[in-house]
Amino acid sequence: MKIAVVGGTGLIGSQVVKNLRAAGHEAVPHSLSTGLDIISGQGLEDAVAGADVVVNLTNSPTFDEASIEFFRTSMNNLLAAAEKGGVGHFVVLSIVGVDQVPQLDYYRAKTLQEEILTAGPVPYSIVRATQFMEFMDAVISETAEGDTVRLPRTPIQPIAAAEVAATVAEVAVGAPLNGIVNIAGPDVYALDELGRVTLTARGDGRSVVTDDSAGMFAAVPGDFLIAHGDARIAPTHYTDWLA
Numbered sequence: 001m002k003i004a005v006v007g008g009t010g011l012i013g014s015q016v017v018k019n020l021r022a023a024g025h026e027a028v029p030h031s032l033s034t035g036l037d038i039i040s041g042q043g044l045e046d047a048v049a050g051a052d053v054v055v056n057l058t059n060s061p062t063f064d065e066a067s068i069e070f071f072r073t074s075m076n077n078l079l080a081a082a083e084k085g086g087v088g089h090f091v092v093l094s095i096v097g098v099d100q101v102p103q104l105d106y107y108r109a110k111t112l113q114e115e116i117l118t119a120g121p122v123p124y125s126i127v128r129a130t131q132f133m134e135f136m137d138a139v140i141s142e143t144a145e146g147d148t149v150r151l152p153r154t155p156i157q158p159i160a161a162a163e164v165a166a167t168v169a170e171v172a173v174g175a176p177l178n179g180i181v182n183i184a185g186p187d188v189y190a191l192d193e194l195g196r197v198t199l200t201a202r203g204d205g206r207s208v209v210t211d212d213s214a215g216m217f218a219a220v221p222g223d224f225l226i227a228h229g230d231a232r233i234a235p236t237h238y239t240d241w242l243a
């Protein structure tokens, strides 16, 4: 199968390319650094030409309001090119509970990305993942100040990026779901506790102060970022991943 992996140089995209190639598929990474710009459209027709499947693993350069325009423009451009190129399956990686958290600009942007896909002309699959274990450093940096890191008690169910990539690759070579598959890590932590576990494992002397108004995830009410129902649960525990 020929698979165009848009965002194929990123954290998830590069691993999806490896997994697909290991399974014998022709996976081609495309991104800014390979000459594709999904915002201007430069290189887009060539990138999807001849592809059976397009997997979109791009990310916005910012998580603020500008991310809404990023995902709107890029999805419209990508879907138009995919339709023109006769692509039979379009896969997007999204976030568990994304449509439940309109308070966050980035989550509204990702919800819009899903909506454009589901309303579009190409058969599709959406993989929704919980927060990547690899994302924890960025979360800690956001509210770190001197010797303390402020974090809210928001429930988080971290998953290893490698396990997200494996699921995306598997979904990409299957029949379009025209629906959503949810994947999550095996354990739920309050984010402040997750911060403590992380800093302790790294021998980082900073301490976590519980602050339900701190950082991006403070805006998330309840347990919307936790997988419910028939989500797939990946095997790797955060403490093992840290070790």
Ligand SMILES: NC(=O)c1ccc[n+]([C@@H]2O[C@H](COP(=O)([O-])OP(=O)(O)OC[C@H]3O[C@@H](n4cnc5c(N)ncnc54)[C@H](OP(=O)(O)O)[C@@H]3O)[C@@H](O)[C@H]2O)c1
Pocket (backbone or CB within 6 Å): 006, 007, 008, 009, 010, 011, 012, 013, 030, 031, 032, 033, 034, 036, 037, 038, 039, 057, 058, 059, 060, 061, 093, 094, 095, 096, 110, 128, 129, 130, 131, 132, 135
């Ligand atoms: N972080 C989480 O916990 C989490 C959870 C669930 C879902 N997700 C989703 O997972 C997806 C992938 O995330 P990631 O962390 O793997 O992303 P990433 O490492 O930041 O990679 C982003 C990719 O997008 C490409 N890109 C950015 N702007 C582009 C443009 N204008 N034209 C073409 N390519 C462009 C980059 O290309 P270059 O490398 O060439 O610049 C890179 O390949 C995101 O959509 C995110 O919403 C994330």
